[in-house]
Amino acid sequence: MHQTFDAALEMNLLHANQHGANSNREQLDKWGITCLNLMSSPGSGKTQLLEKTLQLLQSEFRMAVIEGDMTTQLDADRLRQHGVPVIAINTGRACHLDSKMVAGGLHQFSHEQQPENFDLVFVENVGNLVCPAEFEVGEHAKVALLSITEGEDKPLKYPIMFREADCLLITKTLLAPNLDVEVENICYNVRQLNSTVVIIPVSSKTDEGLTEWFAWIRQTVLARANEQSLTMASLT
């Protein structure tokens, strides 16, 4: 007979990823960069929204993109046309970016560019409404996109993504008149899960909502910078 012992580990199953995400964020803070993690299902318009954003904010911010795609460089090539550095990460069969992959991307970025000269890094996550929500990559804020063609019930069916989001962009609003979907109902469903998320309906075709989206970006960049200077002040 042997005696069985018991040991409490009480450790987060994602602690390795979380640890990596925290060190990515520290690195980004050192460079003075705000990082936004863009997440949504495939085809909701992340890349097109990014194209618009890179185009219209280039005089204001120096931006770069870390692009997660399962196998191709198609999205990365589209974004490169806007004259910003794009680090493409092929995740292979993995369904989300994790902090280790993004650390690799940041490493490459720091070799090819002077990161101190940049203000904003967008992480375009793999199109998937499930897994990316659970894996932090070192972002300062999470942005979820939901196109209205996906239907009103998606926040209820994929709750974690919408619970975790700091900002939700409801995309393709131009199509609303052709669909039996009410933006209001999407908002109501999201609000059940997340009472603080900033919801902005946008259309990359008509530019509807882009002013609000850019205002949210500015505010997030400013909030990060303020928080950092407060931390620095408390250390000295």
Add this chain to the structure above:
Amino acid sequence: MHETDMTKALIMTVREWLAEQPGHPQVERVHLTVGEFTCVEPVSLQFAFTAQTQGTFLDGAELVIAEPPLIAFCHHCEAEYRPDIGLQYACPSCQSPMDDIRSGRELKIGRVEFHREDVISVLT
């Protein structure tokens, strides 16, 4: 299939912990807590665990997964409630949003049961 990556992380955590233990502990059971309101599927974890531990120090060890339900607390009603996942998250009495989650978001390695070859217990 992030359950595969999570299982890798789980095996590494247990291995690191074992390396710090005296003697040569043999793991019998690993206890996980995977809340109902997470993006992790316990069945996939079990499958990945069995597949990935074959021929390793964890071969034959059992993975026990507890699944705490999603329980929210409504500050307005000062009461707990069980949201209906996929349908309704707001408080059923007053419709306040689900702000406070009391259980269901857990993702942790709870405890490990093991025995040591060098410790023989005596039956009385």
